[in-house]
Amino acid sequence: MVAALSLPRDAWATHPKFPEQVLLLGSHASFRATSRRLIERADRGASRANVLATFSMWKYAMGGHEHYEEHKLYPFLEHRWGLQTLGLSEGHEALARADQVVRAAEGEALVAALEAHHAILMEHLDIEECTVIPALLALSEEEFRLYSESSLWRILEETPCAAGDVGCSACRQRHLSVGL
Ligand SMILES: [Fe+2]
Ligand SMILES: [Fe+2]
Numbered sequence: 001m002v003a004a005l006s007l008p009r010d011a012w013a014t015h016p017k018f019p020e021q022v023l024l025l026g027s028h029a030s031f032r033a034t035s036r037r038l039i040e041r042a043d044r045g046a047s048r049a050n051v052l053a054t055f056s057m058w059k060y061a062m063g064g065h066e067h068y069e070e071h072k073l074y075p076f077l078e079h080r081w082g083l084q085t086l087g088l089s090e091g092h093e094a095l096a097r098a099d100q101v102v103r104a105a106e107g108e109a110l111v112a113a114l115e116a117h118h119a120i121l122m123e124h125l126d127i128e129e130c131t132v133i134p135a136l137l138a139l140s141e142e143e144f145r146l147y148s149e150s151s152l153w154r155i156l157e158e159t160p161c162a163a164g165d166v167g168c169s170a171c172r173q174r175h176l177s178v179g180l
Contacts, residue, residue: 005083005138007133009130017144018137020144022133022137024128024129028129035117042110052103055102056103073132074089075169077132077135079159079161080159081135082162082168083131092124101113101116152170
């Protein structure tokens with residue numbers, strides 16, 4: 001792996017591309033805070049309907065975040081750096097399972113279900129940040145601009161694939177869909 005891709009967390013804030021080239025951290029901070037607040041609210045005895053209404057709205061927004069990650073960010077990072085992101089997608093699947101347990105929970109089980117969901121979320125966000133943030137910081141300004149402003153298809157066209165002629169999974173899918 002390229003050395004820059006294992007940049008430790010405590011070195012991110014002093015990197016010359018910080019904060020311009022970090023994504024996700026602001027959203028993740030809000031996910032962490034919302035998750036904690038929901039546990040506290042349920043623990044203080046708020047009604048199940050009240051807690052689940054906020055939970056549903058929050059998880060709807062997080063669904064958009066995960067869709068963006070799986071359909072643009074992860075394929076790009078696999079293409080550009082050869083990063084393996086299967087474990088990150090599996091983190092989303094684990095969260096979806098924990099989400100179903102929260103929505104089905106009643107009485108005291110609600111707090112326990114929210115705590116279990118929280119633990120999976122914390123682990124996922126930590127692994128995701130440690131995978132993604134160094135890879136974003138390692139991009140040139142031009143690469144980051146292309147990534148931010150373009151569709152995945154255009155990025156794939158204009159950025160060499162880390163997998164070479166074999167192609168990463170996004171390149172192979174693109175070739176299939178355009179009949180190359
Ligand atoms: Fe994320
Ligand atoms: Fe994620």
